[in-house]
Amino acid sequence: DTEVTQTPKHLVMGMTNKKSLKCEQHMGHRAMYWYKQKAKKPPELMFVYSYEKLSINESVPSRFSPECPNSSLLNLHLHALQPEDSALYLCASSQAVSETQYFGPGTRLLVL
Amino acid sequence: EDKVVQSPLSLVVHEGDTVTLNCSYEVTNFRSLLWYKQEKKAPTFLFMLTSSGIEKKSGRLSSILDKKELSSILNITATQTGDSAIYLCAVKLNSGYALNFGKGTSLLVTP
Numbered sequence: 001d002t003e004v005t006q007t008p009k010h011l012v013m014g015m016t017n018k019k020s021l022k023c024e025q026h027m028g029h030r031a032m033y034w035y036k037q038k039a040k041k042p043p044e045l046m047f048v049y050s051y052e053k054l055s056i057n058e059s060v061p062s063r064f065s066p067e068c069p070n071s072s073l074l075n076l077h078l079h080a081l082q083p084e085d086s087a088l089y090l091c092a093s094s095q096a097v098s099e100t101q102y103f104g105p106g107t108r109l110l111v112l
Numbered sequence: 113e114d115k116v117v118q119s120p121l122s123l124v125v126h127e128g129d130t131v132t133l134n135c136s137y138e139v140t141n142f143r144s145l146l147w148y149k150q151e152k153k154a155p156t157f158l159f160m161l162t163s164s165g166i167e168k169k170s171g172r173l174s175s176i177l178d179k180k181e182l183s184s185i186l187n188i189t190a191t192q193t194g195d196s197a198i199y200l201c202a203v204k205l206n207s208g209y210a211l212n213f214g215k216g217t218s219l220l221v222t223p
Contacts (some may be wrong), residue, residue, distance in 0.1 A: 004154075033209075042200055042213030043155070056209050090154060097209045100146065103154040 003027075004104035006091050012110045015081060021107045023074040023091030031097045032074040034066060035090040037106070043090055049074060050097050081111045114139040116203050118214035126222055129191050133217045135201030136183040145184050146211065147175055148200040155200055158186070191221045 004025045013019050023032065031050045035043035048056040049068040063085075065077040074091055088108050092101040115138045125131055135145065144162045148155035159168045161177035161184055168175050177184045188195055198218050202211040
């Protein structure tokens with residue numbers, strides 16, 4: 001089973017809203033990732049958690065705030081987003097940071 | 113600067129054709145090369161290649177890595193309309209956490 005689930009599938013929010021994206025995996029993977037993908041572009045890494053600790057933050061604005069409550073869950077809290085933040089947000093996980101990453105179905109976010 | 117280049121950027125073929133997609137890389141500290149298929153949403157893992165010259169195969173798809181030429185190819189034989197997707201090549205380094213993605217090849221298989 002290589003399933004990573006994400007909710008919601010779609011999200012529309014205003015620039016003053018606060019929302020959260022959720023990601024879950026039950027493969028026992030110890031590394032989890034958030035990527036952002038704009039149309040016709042490859043995914044860009046935002047955050048990496050390894051053993052529930054934030055390992056990397058790729059210069060992402062503070063209006064994006066990740067959280068890893070436990071080894072199976074990864075959240076991305078959104079606050080005061082801009083229209084240019086509209087994109088597909090992908091979660092991925094891997095056995096360890098050096099191993100193959102498996103992606104979830106993504107959340108398509110539209111910021112109005 | 114690490115670079116992953118895919119070619120062609122887009123391709124239109126007829127059902128039944130065979131296609132070859134290319135990925136070349138210029139990176140320091142190479143660990144592995146991965147191929148993903150992306151349809152409407154998530155990239156789906158296809159292959160991970162670490163050793164040169166060893167073909168990985170899954171049904172009509174196969175892939176091989178050439179470390180001397182710093183490249184990989186992905187072959188799809190007897191293409192079907194369901195193969196229409198963007199195929200992403202990504203390189204993993206020994207250092208760092210990121211997958212370095214190419215821009216992808218958009219494949220359209222027409223009936």
